[in-house]
Amino acid sequence: MVTRSDFDGLVCAMILKELDILDEIKFVHPKDIQDKIIDITGRDILTNLPYDDRALLVFDHHNSEKLRNKELLNAENYIIDGNAPSAARVVYSYFIKEHKAKLDRISDELMREVDKADSAMYNENEILNPTRWTLLNFIMDARTGLGRFRNFRISNYDLMMKLIDFCLENNNIDDILELPDVKERVDLYFEQQELFKKQLNKIAKANKKVLVLDYRNEDIIYAGNRFLCYSIYPDIEISINVVKGKNNNIAIMIGKSIINRNSAFDIGQCCLSYGGGGHKNAGTCQVSANEADKVLAEIIEKINNN
Known part of the structure; x- marks a missing residue:
């Protein structure tokens, strides 16, 4: 598989x-x-x-x-x-x-x-105070960024393999979250929560319907759930995360707000036009570092003119 x-x-x-x-x-x-x-x-x-x-x-x-x-x-x-x-x-x-x-x-x-x-059918309280399955989803999401900060006792791969068997034997989410290898990730998630909020507020730039979070000049990207920006900026419709990728590429990750759901923009189709993909509500594309600012400006314009 x-x-x-x-x-x-x-x-x-x-x-x-x-x-x-x-x-x-x-x-x-x-x-x-x-x-x-x-x-x-x-x-x-x-x-x-x-x-x-x-x-x-x-x-x-x-x-x-x-x-x-x-x-x-x-x-x-x-x-x-x-x-x-x-x-x-x-x-x-x-x-x-x-x-x-x-x-x-x-x-x-x-x-x-x-x-x-x-x-991503979460309400504001679930974003700010995740528990149970929502919390498990956030710590398993690579976009949360926990893997950047600690050499955990076992790798993410080994944790996934362990969880496959454990979750089949025991569907009780409270027991799953108490597993030592899950718990150490949960603890780190909450340790970084305030640092993540501060960084988000520092780099966030609103442009009409769009919130741009440009991490290219950040030495450290703190771990946190990708929906937090929507509770802090409830009026924006779409967020764009810009980060350094592999091979001198820049990753542009676009998502619709799960608080303000007014946007009819097709993100997947937009990303497809830049060699990426996704669905109507979220998508990603990777572009060369030289083209990143131009592509970012084009995407913002397309969203705001939609």
Whole structure:
């Protein structure tokens, strides 16, 4: 299985494990699949990632991929539903008809929570004071940035593998959060919360509908959940995070506010035009450092003129 290292990826892995079709897991970035730098074989199942014709099955829910791959939508190995709230929901819906008995330990609560997490259906209190499944989602999200600050007792990969088995045996979220390897990440999340807020206020620049968070000149990027800016700036419709990426590239990460939901702008389609992707409410593209300011200005203009 090849997927992203997040809550959605965890639940996808749990489903495949219950079906006894999970051998090993690779966690990758979507762009690595687009650029064909990951070795994919006819035994691999991809979830929440761009289409790769070498794979056995590819599950996705990103609208931009439907636009990118119009000619592939009838491919037998491509299962994509742009209306699904999570990739885990696409995987679950695909297998549940014929394998209901095997998926008995995949609870309705777990599926509701992964749908809520991947579609960011959070209220302001959940953003400011995350608990239970919301907190687990935030600490598992690579965009929170916990991995930059501590050599944890076990790696994120080993934690994911541990959680697959633990969550199948025990769906009690309070017990999951008390696992030592989860708890040390939770503790760090709350340790950095105020530092993250201060940094956000320092770099944030509002431009009509858009809030730009440009981290290119920051020596340290503190860990924190990516939705906090919407509770601090409740009137903005879209945020853009700008960070240094690999190979002298700049990553531009765009997301719609989950507090002010007035925007009709299609972020995935916008990112697709710059070689990236996503869905209507969130997306990412990587551009060269020389072009970053020009691309950023173009994106801001497109959003504000929408």
